[in-house]
Amino acid sequence: xxxxxxxxxxxxxxxxxxxxxxxxxxxxxxxxxxxxxxxxxxxxxxxxxxxxxxxxxxxxxxxxxxxxxxxxxxxxxxxxxxxxxxxxxxxxxxxxxxxxxxxxxxxxxxxxxxxxxxxxxxxxxxxxxxxxxxxxxxxxxxxxxxxxxxxxxxxxxxxxxxxxxxxxxxxxxxxxxxxxxxxxxxxxxxxxxxxxxxxxxxxxxxxxxxxxxxxxxxxxxxxxxxxxxxxxxxxxxxxxxxxxxxxxxxxxxxxxxxxxxxxxxxxxxxxxxxxxxxxxxxxxxxxxxxxxxxxxxxxxxxxxxxxxxxxxxxxxxxxxxxxxxxxxxxxxxxxxxxxxxxxxx
Ligand code: P6P
Numbered sequence: 001x002x003x004x005x006x007x008x009x010x011x012x013x014x015x016x017x018x019x020x021x022x023x024x025x026x027x028x029x030x031x032x033x034x035x036x037x038x039x040x041x042x043x044x045x046x047x048x049x050x051x052x053x054x055x056x057x058x059x060x061x062x063x064x065x066x067x068x069x070x071x072x073x074x075x076x077x078x079x080x081x082x083x084x085x086x087x088x089x090x091x092x093x094x095x096x097x098x099x100x101x102x103x104x105x106x107x108x109x110x111x112x113x114x115x116x117x118x119x120x121x122x123x124x125x126x127x128x129x130x131x132x133x134x135x136x137x138x139x140x141x142x143x144x145x146x147x148x149x150x151x152x153x154x155x156x157x158x159x160x161x162x163x164x165x166x167x168x169x170x171x172x173x174x175x176x177x178x179x180x181x182x183x184x185x186x187x188x189x190x191x192x193x194x195x196x197x198x199x200x201x202x203x204x205x206x207x208x209x210x211x212x213x214x215x216x217x218x219x220x221x222x223x224x225x226x227x228x229x230x231x232x233x234x235x236x237x238x239x240x241x242x243x244x245x246x247x248x249x250x251x252x253x254x255x256x257x258x259x260x261x262x263x264x265x266x267x268x269x270x271x272x273x274x275x276x277x278x279x280x281x282x283x284x285x286x287x288x289x290x291x292x293x294x295x296x297x298x299x300x301x302x303x304x305x306x307x308x309x310x311x312x313x314x315x316x317x318x319x320x321x322x323x324x325x326x327x328x329x330x331x332x333x334x335x336x337x338x339x340x341x342x343x344x345x
Contacts, residue, residue, distance in 0.1 A: 090147025120248025129168030131250025156304030203260030222335030
């Protein structure tokens with residue numbers, strides 16, 4: 001689509017849907033409801049330092065992590081914004097152990113949404129960029145009924161829409177519906193998300209790598225060899241990569257998406273499945289990066305081909321520019337062939 005002048009998120013979604021005569025407009029409505037929730041969360045995130053919303057809410061989430069008030073605020077804002085529009089039949093959130101049903105008196109729609117309401121929340125008090133991540137599927141259970149765990153535990157290749165909102169120096173809504181990746185920057189003056197990044201393509205050549213090097217002693221050999229390669233330690237003729245790690249997945253991946261780079265949260269000797277969640281962190285980010293021309297693997301296969309078993313299951317992730325992911329895949333496989341694989345050690 002040729003974009004002329006100011007293009008708002010709702011108008012862009014409708015223009016995109018016009019390409020599909022069979023589209024009912026439900027997806028447009030769903031994304032517009034989510035955009036409203038994002039504006040409300042952005043308002044709170046941006047004034048968090050000014051009101052007593054910082055600090056712990058004396059609660060812990062399902063994973064035993066301290067939940068800051070903004071986490072819960074974001075979670076409740078999204079549930080309230082999305083549970084009555086009639087487009088969803090069930091939801092799931094990082095902040096909720098089980099499935100989130102649609103209220104009994106409301107219509108059960110044909111879509112399913114999984115989300116991380118506020119990823120990177122441990123950075124809230126330091127005013128570091130944080131984000132919301134979402135993943136949307138068509139339901140697989142009979143229409144009209146309440147959604148089920150089966151609707152939620154679908155393989156990543158079945159996603160119809162995935163995206164994130166990064167709350168940073170500006171608030172940017174990035175999504176894909178399988179036809180490219182597009183970014184919209186919030187203009188707080190008018191309260192609209194305006195198209196700012198049309199058809200994002202991740203640079204194939206990367207020179208940034210993002211990983212928590214504090215875990216070095218737990219890494220498997222293949223990863224150690226790959227990082228040494230990136231640092232060009234033995235190859236004076238080559239410029240080393242730059243290390244950039246914010247510790248907020250949405251912020252790290254957003255930067256790498258625009259500049260080129262690889263983000264890794266690998267399995268290691270302490271965390272055999274890494275740290276990040278398949279259903280509402282890795283799958284949506286994988287859909288976005290693949291649509292932008294990049295790759296996303298767990299070290300052995302495409303993230304989006306992993307058959308989910310549990311709602312909150314963790315998977316290792318290597319995601320970003322194609323040539324960087326190809327190279328880490330080579331080093332991991334080489335270590336495996338030399339008997340230094342991740343399973344051997
Ligand atoms: P570590 C934030 O807590 C988060 O879930 C992701 O946003 C981030 O990429 C990762 O954990 C950081 O984890 O172990 O490096 O602090």
